[in-house]
Amino acid sequence: MKPDQILRLDPVVHAxxxxxxxxxxxxxxxxxxxxxxxxxxxTDGNLNTHLTKLEDKGYISIEKTYxxxxxxxxxxxxxxxxxxFLNYINQLESIVRGQKSDHNKMNE
Amino acid sequence: MENSHVQxxxxxxxxxxxxxxxxxxxxxxxxxxxGIHWFIAVVALGMIELNGPEAILKPIGIIATxxxxxxxxxxxxxxxxxxxxxxxxxxxxxxLWIACGISCIMTSAVFPYLGVYxxxxxxxxxxLVLGIGFFGTGAIxxxxxxxxxxxxxxxxxxxMAVETGPIRLIIWMGVIFFGYIxxxxxxxxxxxxRTAPHET
Numbered sequence: 001m002k003p004d005q006i007l008r009l010d011p012v013v014h015a016x017x018x019x020x021x022x023x024x025x026x027x028x029x030x031x032x033x034x035x036x037x038x039x040x041x042x043t044d045g046n047l048n049t050h051l052t053k054l055e056d057k058g059y060i061s062i063e064k065t066y067x068x069x070x071x072x073x074x075x076x077x078x079x080x081x082x083x084x085f086l087n088y089i090n091q092l093e094s095i096v097r098g099q100k101s102d103h104n105k106m107n108e
Numbered sequence: 109m110e111n112s113h114v115q116x117x118x119x120x121x122x123x124x125x126x127x128x129x130x131x132x133x134x135x136x137x138x139x140x141x142x143g144i145h146w147f148i149a150v151v152a153l154g155m156i157e158l159n160g161p162e163a164i165l166k167p168i169g170i171i172a173t174x175x176x177x178x179x180x181x182x183x184x185x186x187x188x189x190x191x192x193x194x195x196x197x198x199x200x201x202x203x204l205w206i207a208c209g210i211s212c213i214m215t216s217a218v219f220p221y222l223g224v225y226x227x228x229x230x231x232x233x234x235x236l237v238l239g240i241g242f243f244g245t246g247a248i249x250x251x252x253x254x255x256x257x258x259x260x261x262x263x264x265x266x267x268m269a270v271e272t273g274p275i276r277l278i279i280w281m282g283v284i285f286f287g288y289i290x291x292x293x294x295x296x297x298x299x300x301x302r303t304a305p306h307e308t
Contacts, residue, residue: 016120
């Protein structure tokens with residue numbers, strides 16, 4: 001990865017747990033805190049910190065509700081978060097494409 | 109080194125999408141359990157209609173219908189309570205079957221009661237609605253087998269329109285098995301295939 005390309009990558013999405021959270025949320029309407037914890041294998045505190053960062057940036061919304069008598073935290077991606085995630089994917093794609101063309105040039 | 113970093117990021121995305129797919133797979137119990145219930149009820153009602161006292165046919169029919177609706181609602185709530193993720197296919201699936209469920213009650217109970225058509229003709233419209241439900245379910249869960257099971261309902265509807273004798277019982281049984289229990293088994297197999305690597 002070239003230094004200028006790394007600089008262009010969104011630092012909020014770049015962290016592995018935050019990238020994992022957005023990857024889940026981009027495919028669903030919403031996901032519970034429990035599922036995100038299981039999927040990312042993060043601890044409660046760690047996941048909470050990352051979710052707060054994403055929420056502060058406006059990438060996700062967090063709703064605290066109840067399922068029966070049990071408290072339930074539901075997370076969903078916002079339009080801004082979806083756009084940021086798709087931009088991130090596009091940048092990864094362009095990096096891969098760049099690396100492929102560099103590799104081809106070297107072979108020639 | 110640079111490439112491995114990108115590959116690592118892409119593998120995180122892939123892994124999360126796979127995990128979400130597994131979590132959102134439909135178990136099929138919503139069709140299997142009520143399907144078996146309905147199958148037994150139809151056989152029992154058919155036997156009573158052929159041999160038993162006619163007076164008990166209507167009360168047993170009402171009890172069977174209410175308990176079938178109760179079983180379906182109970183399983184739907186139980187499955188809903190276990191869900192950790194709300195996916196778009198699950199939302200679509202729930203909305204489709206709420207619409208079909210309301211239409212089924214109207215075509216099989218309300219319209220015959222209002223005298224729109226005789227009670228023995230209610231399976232004709234009921235089966236049409238269920239065919240639409242299963243066709244939509246097959247499209248949502250990308251299963252051609254479930255989509256094809258809709259044809260069983262539509263053929264069943266046609267046969268029910270022309271047949272008025274005791275063969276109706278066999279048509280009912282065949283349609284419930286191949287059109288209701290079978291799609292449930294297909295969904296359950298999809299669910300097991302998706303969750304199997306997760307358990308190991």
